[in-house]
Amino acid sequence: xxxxxxxxxxxxxxxxxxxxxxxxxxxxxxxxxxxxxxxxxxxxxxxxxxxxxxxxxxxxxxxxxxxxxxxxxxxxxxxxxxxxxxxxxxxxxxxxxxxxxxxxxxxxxxxxxxxxxxxxxxxxxxxxxxxxxxxxxxxxxxxxxxxxxxxxxxxxxxxxxxxxxxxxxxxxxxxx
Amino acid sequence: xxxxxxxxxxxxxxxxxxxxxxxxxxxxxxxxxxxxxxxxxxxxxxxxxxxxxxxxxxxxxxxxxxxxxxxxxxxxxxxxxxxxxxxxxxxxxxxxxxxxxxxxxxxxxxxxxxxxxxxxxxxxxxxxxxxxxxxxxxxxxxxxxxxxxxxxxxxxxxxxxxxxxxxxxxxx
Numbered sequence: 001x002x003x004x005x006x007x008x009x010x011x012x013x014x015x016x017x018x019x020x021x022x023x024x025x026x027x028x029x030x031x032x033x034x035x036x037x038x039x040x041x042x043x044x045x046x047x048x049x050x051x052x053x054x055x056x057x058x059x060x061x062x063x064x065x066x067x068x069x070x071x072x073x074x075x076x077x078x079x080x081x082x083x084x085x086x087x088x089x090x091x092x093x094x095x096x097x098x099x100x101x102x103x104x105x106x107x108x109x110x111x112x113x114x115x116x117x118x119x120x121x122x123x124x125x126x127x128x129x130x131x132x133x134x135x136x137x138x139x140x141x142x143x144x145x146x147x148x149x150x151x152x153x154x155x156x157x158x159x160x161x162x163x164x165x166x167x168x169x170x171x172x173x174x175x176x
Numbered sequence: 177x178x179x180x181x182x183x184x185x186x187x188x189x190x191x192x193x194x195x196x197x198x199x200x201x202x203x204x205x206x207x208x209x210x211x212x213x214x215x216x217x218x219x220x221x222x223x224x225x226x227x228x229x230x231x232x233x234x235x236x237x238x239x240x241x242x243x244x245x246x247x248x249x250x251x252x253x254x255x256x257x258x259x260x261x262x263x264x265x266x267x268x269x270x271x272x273x274x275x276x277x278x279x280x281x282x283x284x285x286x287x288x289x290x291x292x293x294x295x296x297x298x299x300x301x302x303x304x305x306x307x308x309x310x311x312x313x314x315x316x317x318x319x320x321x322x323x324x325x326x327x328x329x330x331x332x333x334x335x336x337x338x339x340x341x342x343x344x345x346x347x348x
Contacts, residue, residue, distance in 0.1 A: 004243040008250070026342040035342075068180040072251045075183065079254030086261040091335045091344070095309055099324055099332045108321035111306055120302035124293060127271045136276060143286035146279040155276040162266045165198050166206075 003055060007069050010050045011076035018043025018081055022088065032092070036085050047077055094118075178237045179244050182221075183251030190217040190256060205311060206267045207260065214256040218249060268308060271301055
């Protein structure tokens, strides 16, 4: 097979290896976050092994070509891995749980039905409890405070990008 | 080298168009618009590559042969899809991120639960999610209420299929 075609197939084969690693790891140890790491490293190991197995390139004819292809393949693989993590992570997202509820209902449901089924008034307090348990917030004398952890820095960056791109602060407030 | 350079150049060009377009006027359905923009950039580049090839003209390292052209397109598109995934966290606010942002802005004074709810506007959190799902075509409104839409049903099937492969319980 043509070397360029083989190079194109490497990140795709590595992505398949990553998905297989994720599923196998989860069957052994049911932890989503660890299974993402298993997928990442399983795929990276496959990419490295397949790259090493490729027939050698004509370095004199095109210096730096191998490094450029390796970087391109790493970029393709990491992009596909991130998309895979997003799709697998969807299974715990509220949207998918609402979809499952609607499908299982087998009939149309009103907003009030859905809000009652998901106890929407508890959603925010559950998030607060989770953030306190994770050490990101603390509650003292009935007031909540930020602990300034890494997640707060992510939140600041998120706000900065959102304001830069959309001019909005939050989807719940609309513009401004 | 041209695969890496063209893949990155396309991504940078598309991101620049994205910022300019979003700053000029915010699209109604941001995710769909972003995907359309990334696909349009790719199609324009593929067309330019084909036209230059047919005309026998060389410019800026183009035309690329079919396999390197596909490789550059794959690099661009996988990076673009990864960006779309990251953009979803900016487009639709995560309640946890919003809570942290609001309390961070409140500083050492902190906030009570009621003040937090009022400042974040999260009384509308659930309603906002349902509105977005309808706007995105994940759900469809009938006279009796909401039912799963084509897009949402497909996504749910994909998630459930992968959960079955992983050996995870069906309950979400």
